Amino acid sequence: MSMRTRIKICGLTREEDVQAVVAAGADAIGFVFYPNSPRYVTPERAAELIRSVPPFVSTVGLFVNATPDEVAAIVRVAPLSLIQLHGDETVEEAATIAAAAGRQYMKVFRVKPDTLPHELLEYAQANRAASPLFTSLLLDTYVDAYGGAGKGFDWSLIPKDLAPRVVLSGGLSVHNATDAVVGVRPYAVDISSGVEAAKGIKDARKIADFVAAVRAGDAILES
Ligand SMILES: O=C(O)c1ccccc1N[C@@H]1O[C@H](COP(=O)(O)O)[C@@H](O)[C@H]1O
DSSP: OOOOEEEEEEEOSSHHHHHHHHHHHHHHEEEEEOOTSTTTTOOHHHHHHHHTTTTOOOOEESSSOHHHHHHHHHHSSOSSSEEEEEESHHHHHHHHHHHHHHHHEEEEEEETTTTHHHHHHHHHHHHHHHOTEEEEEEEOOOOOOSOOOOOOGGGGOOTTTTTGEEEOOSSOOOOTHHHHHHHHOOOEEEEEEEGGETTTTHHHHHHHHHHHHHHHHHHHHHH
């Protein structure tokens, strides 16, 4: 029996893009609170955008090397369901940030060409042991600029027993989403640049096509 792959669309800045994500049937909407990103939104702007998010669609706050106080302050303004720690936070720092914010969290592992499968397993175990608020590892490709770069990595590095608990990201698009679902069988997929018309500006057609490509993968696994 296979599960429906959860879908997060990240880096929303406009009301119409939030509506496009909801209409496409995605599970989660990401807001980037990393000031150096072209997709950055203030907590006040995120709060405005979240007003049009219906129940049962999660709102995710993405942070890069923010302090516990900074994250806690943002969570007080923007009603986020959970947080995504996408920087070089240590396992202990990530647990401290999540406790300060009072939110469950995903922790990124930025995969390099020389990353070994057992490192992913050990990192997941260390995060699980560090906090009951840890939910899952988010795998992205290592790039100097931290994320949203549209670059993929070698999915064969992901251990088969870890895959059902990871959020797969990095260079996903309509062209590889079905293969990602069928080949990796992740818990969820996360995409930003692959559904954009320009940085921070999403494309409703690309969002709908991406969701359909993920569902096509789910259908193959069901058959
Ligand atoms: O989207 C951003 O601007 C961003 C900034 C800093 C860290 C992460 C960021 N986005 C995340 O990057 C991955 C991969 O994105 P892409 O699909 O390859 O463009 C994804 O998890 C985004 O949430």
